[in-house]
Amino acid sequence: MGDMQILPGSRHRPPMKKPMWIVVLVSFVIMFLTCAYIYRLKNRTACNMFNTRGCNTIDHWFPPVPAREYTDGEIAAHVVFRDILNSPIVMPENPKIAFMFLTPGSLPFEKLWDNFFQGHEGKFSIYVHASKSKPVHVSRYFVNRDIRSDQVVWGKMSMVDAERRLLANALQDPQNMHFVLLSDSCVPLYNFDYIFDYLMYTNISFVDCFKDPGPVGNGRYSEHMLPEVEIKDFRKGAQWFSMKRQHAVIVMADHIYYSKFQGHCEPGVDGKNCIPDEHYLPTFFTIVDPSGIANWSVTHVDWSEQKWHPKSYRNQDITYELLKNITSIDESVHVTSDEKREVQRWPCLWNGVQKPCYLFARKFTPETEDNADVDFGRILVLIQEL
Ligand SMILES: *[C@@H]1O[C@H](CO)[C@@H](O)[C@H](O)[C@H]1NC(C)=O
Ligand SMILES: *[C@@H]1O[C@H](CO)[C@@H](O)[C@H](O)[C@H]1NC(C)=O
Ligand SMILES: *[C@@H]1O[C@H](CO)[C@@H](O)[C@H](O)[C@H]1NC(C)=O
DSSP states (O other), X not given: OXXXXXXXXXXXXXXXXXXXXXXXXXXXXXXXXHHHHHHHHTTTTHHHHSOXXXXXXXXXXXXXXXXXXXXXXXXXXXXXXXXXXXXOOOOOSSOEEEEEEEESSSOTTHHHHHHHHTTOTTSEEEEEEESSSOOOOOSTTTTTOBOOOOOOOTTSHHHXXXXXXXXXXXXXXXXXXXXXXXXXXXXXXXXXXXXXXXHHTOSOEEEEOBOOOSTTTGGGOOGGGTTTSOGGGOOBOOSOOEEEHHHHHHHHHOOHHHXXXXXXXXXXSTTXXXXXXXXXXXXXXXXXXXXXXXXXXXXXXXXXXXXXXXXXXXXGGXXXXXXXXXXXXXXXXXXXXXXXXXXEEEEOEETTEEOOOOSEEOOXXXXXXXXXXXXXXXXXXXXXXX
């Protein structure tokens, strides 16, 4: 019945003027779409013409803007990285954690570490990269664990080279499944078993990583790193990482991004201001495996004083309350260095569960060589109380 009413009406519509009207309309639509598309390709100024919501709607009308064409080197590298990351993890019968110490010389807290490792033989291996003087070891676990080392200059590629040297040495042991980088001023915040389980029973690497649009973040980016390193992928993060074996292997395999940082980071030289140990690994993982890293470091450091160096804890600062405070943090916080000082907060999720973020802390300084003994004795007692 309804059909009967509609059909006659459409049949009797006036047929004239139709072609002209359609041609004008179609031309107008084509012109509009072409303009919008060109605007969108050109640094997306379309977003200024329409409001942001309108801009997003328009974005959906078009196929995505094609990614740039990758270079031969990038294609080859990504195939290798993908293959390593996708191969199944074969856990050895006795998996170990490699503790890699990056230090100028002797380790002031070696006795503390000795106590930490005691009774856990077979579940760890130690590597020491001493860049200035040959360390005097007081712990049997550290004797003969020095690797061939070279000079390290803060802010230069030699720092990353030392990290890679430690990884290369530690990777030689097929039982090492997780690799932790520690400094001479680091102390553990928990007993061995807690730290072992925390690192071993997750598939994530704890590499610190955030986007800082400010002067000490993106301000250090150089367009000489193009095309491989784009500013959208440039990241910042603390140097002290821990990573799973597959990630350690791809860091070894990387030449393409490494050479970009090697060639274009030289603090003090105009336009080469990036600090490789703060930018190379976060940027590398953002490009090759962004979801494989936690985006925070398991080593705590206090930058709240906003000085050039982080807060250093002296003997009198090391209290039960301080350690309790550090171990109760379960949110990672990053602050951008631009005038907005935007605070980025994420819960520290371990296999999906919110947990304390930190397993180690720095910077702890023994007052003098002599009372280092007193110092670590106190720290040990405090840790046991936690
Ligand atoms: C880690 O990955 C392995 C192999 O891909 C898987 O068997 C295991 O369940 C994962 N572990 C966690 C904690 O997700
Ligand atoms: C870390 O941040 C990246 C974005 O830069 C994100 O893709 C990734 O999922 C984050 N990792 C975790 C474990 O949430
Ligand atoms: C511990 O945290 C509390 C609360 O944030 C703070 O008031 C106190 O000063 C902290 N103590 C130390 C020793 O850092």
